Amino acid sequence: MRLPQIQIQTTDAKIELEISKPQQHIEQPRATQSIEQPAAILEIHTTKGVLQIDSSQARRDIGMISPLESSSNYAEEGKQGALEGIARRAREGRQLMGNAGKGQGRATIQNIAKQNHGPHRTPFNIKFVPSVGSVKIDYTPGTTDINFERREPIIDAKVNKPIHDYTPGKVTSTMVQRPDVNIDVII
Numbered sequence: 001m002r003l004p005q006i007q008i009q010t011t012d013a014k015i016e017l018e019i020s021k022p023q024q025h026i027e028q029p030r031a032t033q034s035i036e037q038p039a040a041i042l043e044i045h046t047t048k049g050v051l052q053i054d055s056s057q058a059r060r061d062i063g064m065i066s067p068l069e070s071s072s073n074y075a076e077e078g079k080q081g082a083l084e085g086i087a088r089r090a091r092e093g094r095q096l097m098g099n100a101g102k103g104q105g106r107a108t109i110q111n112i113a114k115q116n117h118g119p120h121r122t123p124f125n126i127k128f129v130p131s132v133g134s135v136k137i138d139y140t141p142g143t144t145d146i147n148f149e150r151r152e153p154i155i156d157a158k159v160n161k162p163i164h165d166y167t168p169g170k171v172t173s174t175m176v177q178r179p180d181v182n183i184d185v186i187i
Contacts, residue, residue: 007184014177022169029160041149049142058130088116 059065065073092112099108 002187005186007186009182009184011177011180011182013175013179016174016176018170018172018174020170023165023167025163025165027163029163031160032158034154034156036154038151038154040151041147043147045145045147047142050140052138054136054138055134057134057136061130061134 060069095108095112
């Protein structure tokens with residue numbers, strides 16, 4: 001006995017796809033930036049130093065004195081010399097008076113003459129002219145005050161948004177072959 005057979009025949013579907021790729025463009029513009037640096041404020045205040053040199057004593061030591069002081073010194077020396085001369089004559093007069101009656105008149109006068117006209121020795125020593133410490137120096141230092149004020153920079157930064165351009169992709173499909181199923185019964 002023969003059984004009927006079923007024969008199935010299929011045809012696949014065929015689809016054609018057209019794909020256009022998406023397009024994307026991103027651009028980041030630079031930031032807009034402005035920087036300004038104000039100048040710092042600097043103030044300097046100074047006082048001058050004072051140097052005082054007094055050399056009047058040194059000038060006196062080497063004989064450089066004013067005419068007024070010179071005449072005053074000579075007047076003082078003359079007065080002192082006159083007083084010494086008066087004292088010497090008074091001393092010699094007392095010597096003469098004291099020895100006059102004793103027969104030593106001639107010897108007394110000879111002794112007085114020897115005292116006045118004998119060899120005079122001048123003390124010899126090294127003298128530093130001008131004397132040490134005769135120039136007086138006084139110094140008052142000056143001062144310097146510095147005031148500095150720092151100023152912050154002024155920064156203005158503006159961030160620009162990115163430029164984003166996007167074109168989406170597209171897919172189109174076309175049915176090239178339709179599916180089909182054929183069923184046959186064979187006896």
